[in-house]
Amino acid sequence: MEENRPRSLRPAPRADKNGQDQDTQPGGRLVYGKNPVAELLKSGAGVDSVLLAEGMAPAVASYYIALAKEAGAAVKRVHPAKLRQLTGTESHQGVAAFASEIAYAEVEDLLEAARRKGQPPFLVISDGIEDPHNLGAVIRSALLCGAHGVIIPKRGGVSVTPTVIKASAGAAERLPVARVVNISETIRRLKEQGIFVYCADMDGVSLRRNNLTGPIALVLGSEGKGVSQLVKKRCDGVLRLDMAAPGTGVDSYNVSVAAGIILYEIQSQRAAGKQ
Secondary structure: OHHHOOEOOOOOOOEOOOOEEOOOEOOEEEEEOHHHHHHHHHHOOOEEEEEEEOOOOHHHHHHHHHHHHHHOOEEEEEOHHHHHHHHOOOOOOOEEEEEOOOOOEOHHHHHHHHHHHOOOOEEEEEEOOOOHHHHHHHHHHHHHOOOOEEEEEOOOOOOOOHHHHHHOOOHHHOOOEEEEOOHHHHHHHHHHOOOEEEEEEEEEEEHHHOOOOOOEEEEEEEOOOEOOHHHHHHOOEEEEOOOOOOOOOOOOOOHHHHHHHHHHHHHHHHHHHHO
16 A cells, blocks of 8 residues: 555655645656656646656556656656755655646637737647647747737647646747647537638648638647648648748748747738738
């Protein structure tokens, strides 16, 4: 039973029964112990990174690595002494995680932000972006291009972690971010409210041949797989970024670069539509 006992950062009144200390650490709240960290990763809460002790049994390490990947958290292997230093105890069980404390919005909050400004909704949707630096850059571009908010999945993509906030240059703290259980279902509901949903993919229509004014949402896929087929089928249109030098062995833009190009084009068309 010792293995499943919750661990706190140190024996102090501020630690709760789940092994989570309420003091803020440089990378967020520190959670440690095998069961507390596993439950944190399964909960859908924002997790920046998972620390695994060097020498941990491969099967156990693989379990936490899989959970971390699903939660969008980075994994770092560290010396057990580092975990002892961070947690203040020998009973860290070889695993710890930094949990973020980001307040997420609801999708309706994003739509309300557009209504308050008297503008047609302009949303950005992540369909599984895994790299926190990419998500941070996407959020930064979304804010600067006038989007009313970003939607991310609760599972299967990176959440808004301290790394995302840093990569966004603080934009993630200024632009509402909503987390949803099902991206495809969320798209269906947005379409019911008159929002035209595009996704970015290589087999789409060249970017500037699309009318990107009016209520719009842009879906961006993961770095490796792109937009999932289910989500792609839900979309009203597919956008393509043309390349000046095809056949070079580099067949696509980085997702955050693609986002910046497309979001700027949407901003430009929306601005021109007001004239």
